[in-house]
Amino acid sequence: MxxxxxxxxxxxxxxxxxxxxxxxxxxxxxxxxxxxxxxxxxxxxxxxxxxxxxxxxxxxxxxxxxxxxxxxxxxxxxxxxxxxxxxxxxxxxxxxxxxxxxxxxxxxxxxxxTDVAGVANALTAAGVRTPGHGVILGGGGTAAAAVAGLARLGASSAGVLVRRPDAAADLLRVGSALGIDVVLLPWAEAGQHVRTAEVVISTLPPHAGDALALELESDSGFRTRGTLLDVAYDPWPSALAAGWQRAGGTIVPGLxxxxxxxxxxxxxxxxxxxxxxxxxxxxxxxxxxxx
CATH class of the missing domain: 3.40.50.10860 (Leucine Dehydrogenase, chain A, domain 1)
Structure with a gap:
């Protein structure tokens, strides 16, 4: 007042x-x-x-x-x-x-x-320069900004892990318009794609990535030097971000x-x-x- x-x-x-x-x-x-x-x-x-x-x-x-x-x-x-x-x-x-x-x-x-600039600038500040390929978790509106953010950084392709590929089909059009090759991948394959990714952007709501975090934690040999941007900043770190950091990766909060x-x-x-x-x-x- x-x-x-x-x-x-x-x-x-x-x-x-x-x-x-x-x-x-x-x-x-x-x-x-x-x-x-x-x-x-x-x-x-x-x-x-x-x-x-x-x-x-x-x-x-x-x-x-x-x-x-x-x-x-x-x-x-x-x-x-x-x-x-x-x-x-x-x-x-x-x-x-x-x-x-x-x-x-x-x-x-x-x-x-401005989410596009937010994604690109947050990753740049964390040391990401020109990723060849990025992995995106989730296929909603923020995923579209993540595709555009990767394109702005010069990435040539992005794999988008989704539970319902039909609901995320418009991301293919977005990728084509922005000059980045977008591939929709089944959520069941999330673990294998995340393990080898240079850059991961999680657009999932809070706790939606917890099961994936447990899967990665169960792999005692999992190590990474990649960067994870998790747009969900409350609670922070998320289970996924905490596990990623323990595996040696760089984490960027959604904040x-x-x-x-x-x-x-x-x-x-x-x-x-x-x-x-x-x-x-x-x-x-x-x-x-x-x-």
Whole structure:
């Protein structure tokens, strides 16, 4: 709550999704806005798929909006409601960032996907350069961003381990459009592909990789020098990440991906504000450590 007599910020932004209580985005954006001297509120709204269209209409018709961060399960739905999308969001059909431009009620909404930069930059910061082949666990919306992130790093191919290949078939189109060869693989083969991977990106929800972690732990000879990015950051380390690290591999928390993509969101929301990405990353890291 603002102190009595304090004028409300003229600008506003928010994160939407359901559930949303766990989101660290309000903490990260608030820290960035303080550092930049920007008077903008940033809140979290629990919005499900049934209420998404109404919420987006309210954003269009309410003055002061600069942008939205979008999380599950709304990324594909938002992609259908914005006026236009930039690359790679248009290729992926998945939007995690909406930039609001113009005055209400005629504001224009542009969709972006900063998850791609989040994946690529988090892996680069961990020492990954140009992986020839990557392995992705899971086939949902974040998997599309993982494919694009690997393509951005110069990977030539990606194996995607899924339980329902038919539900992930659109990743084949995404790979073709981005110039990376995508192969859908049965989940039953996850262990053998992960064991030999240079880079693994787990897009699974919390604990969904626990059984795979047990499988790897049961192999006393399993050792790796590969890098694992696990987008699920709570709890951290996940069972999969902990086992990977014990086997000698490098682990990258999903929080790193979140931080890198949040830096990109702030840049998109406030393009006229001079920003030092490295300094903003440090500010956001400090905000997370203080919680």
């Amino acid at each position: 603002l102190p009595a007599g304090t004028p409300a910020p003229a600008l506003r932004a928010a994160v939407i999704g359901s559930p949303i209580g766990h989101s660290k985005s309000p903490l990260l954006h608030a820290a960035a806005y303080r550092a930049l001297g920007i008077d903008c509120s940033y809140t979290a709204f629990d919005v499900d798929e049934a209420g998404l269209q109404e919420f987006i209409m309210a954003v269009r018709t309410t003055p002061g909006w600069r942008g939205l961060s979008v999380t599950m399960p709304l990324k594909a739905g938002v992609a259908r409601l914005v006026d236009t999308s930039t690359e790679p969001a248009a290729i992926l059909g998945v939007v995690n960032t909406v930039v609001v431009a113009g005055d209400a009620p005629g504001a224009t909404l542009t969709g972006h996907n 790193d991906m979140l931080l890198h993509q949040a830096v990109e969101q702030v840049r998109l929301f406030f393009p006229d504000s001079a920003q030092d990405s490295a300094a903003l990353l440090d500010v956001m890291c400090d905000a997370v450590r203080m919680t």
